[in-house]
Amino acid sequence: MILLDRVSKKYTRSEDAALDRVSLHVDPKEFVIVVGLSGAGKTTLLRLLTREERPTSGKIIVGGIDYDKLKDKDIPLLRRKIGVVFQDFKLLPNKNVFENVAFALEIVGVSNREIKHTVPKVLSIVNLKGKENNMPRELSGGERQRVAIARAIVRQPRILIADEPTGNLDPKHAWDVIKVLEKINRYGTTVLLTTHNQEIVNKLKRRVVTLQGGKVTSDRANANYKL
């Protein structure tokens, strides 16, 4: 489902590589956690997968799409296949909660009837019922995080990338979010999660990929958090 073959990314020539010959293979329906300190390259990795950045070298194939052969005009089509929960939420400030989630469906041409049917369901999964008409600025950090998750899962993507989705949440809400991720993983979505949260990693008992200084230093199944 996700294949990275000796992928490197350098932002400037003089600087050390943000990612250094990283190879990673994620099977369909797998749940993979990427751990690492700040600056280890986690976010760069995710930005490469969403084609926000291009690798300096190496090959990336996601869902059968070879990024080397991907034309600019096809990038939106790729991004529609991937659900992303961004670390900084990236909610649209001029749209309310309902519209933010609905936007992900609108861009793929889903009918208004279906949107009215689907969006409330997803909002109730992330416990945001009753907040439909609130603007993002009226929400707490945790609530914004959950809107971002609702938006990422509403299209039922084959791949879900979540960048520190529990970073701004208290332990209870953090677990609610993880449960949502596990749930959609059970339905068949491949999940790639980056986190700092040791407790979550240890409880999940999933495959853990550790990044240090831009390199993969360990890749173990059913692993615990270890740096």
Add this chain to the structure above:
Amino acid sequence: MQRHFITLWRIIHTGIVNFIRNLSLAIAAIAVMVVTLTIVLFSLITSATFNDTIAQITSKIDVSVFLQDSDTSSQTNQLLKQLKALPNVKSIQYLSKDQALKQYEAQNAGNTQLLSAISQTSNPLPATILIKPVNLNRIQDIKTFLTKPSVAGLQSDPPSYSGDRETAINKITHATDILREIGAITVIVFTIICALIIFNTIQMAIFNRRDEIQIMRLLGAGTAYIRGPFVVESAIYGIISAVFSIVIINSAFLAASNALQASSLGLLDIGYANNYFDSHFWRLLAIQLTLGIVIGAVSSTIATRRYLKFKTK
């Protein structure tokens, strides 16, 4: 087909909603657009008014051909026919000896001494043909025709454009041409300045919302779907500004015609400008709407471009 319709409807709907939600930004942009579009409208009306003044001056210029008393009516008719056939002749008017005298008497009605002197002699005035040219710059065509020996022989005196009047006509023609050009250039320059100012304003408004564009890009929205609402929003700015500019000029004519006349130092025929505005109201409104919508839409299309680009390195 239905999907395209839904997309189009969503783009328009989102544009309108965004316009309402970003009202403070919209008001700032509209204020700038109103001022610039009003200047363009004003320059349009001023240019039209100057052109009318020029037309009035040039319409008073004609060429008088004085005929010999001995010319037969068939010779005169022949000449009239030939003159009519010339391409640069707009109209001709024939005055018989009697008509010429009556006109002369009417023109000099206050001068009793002159009139009594004339009445004591037989009619000294020749029959006259008044020619109005289409284009003053090409008056030479008529002159060449009139100096042909066969035509010159029919005339008692040289045509009246000769001498000082010809120089005056040339000067006026030259001046009016320059004034016309100045009018047209002014309108074009103001339109360009207006377009640049509006472009800058819309660019600033879109710069403030660049994150929105980038987020939509990340979520997989297509170019048209992201850009569309911005174009609709800017077109709404254009429509509102165009209407406001028309209202402002209309109010100025209604409330301050006299003040305008005074402030233009008599150079501008405010009465004509007012009439021109009234009689061309719908056309001017259409011009303003087109300018506002086109400049708004093109500006937002260009301004969103840089935020829609994908990273190539």
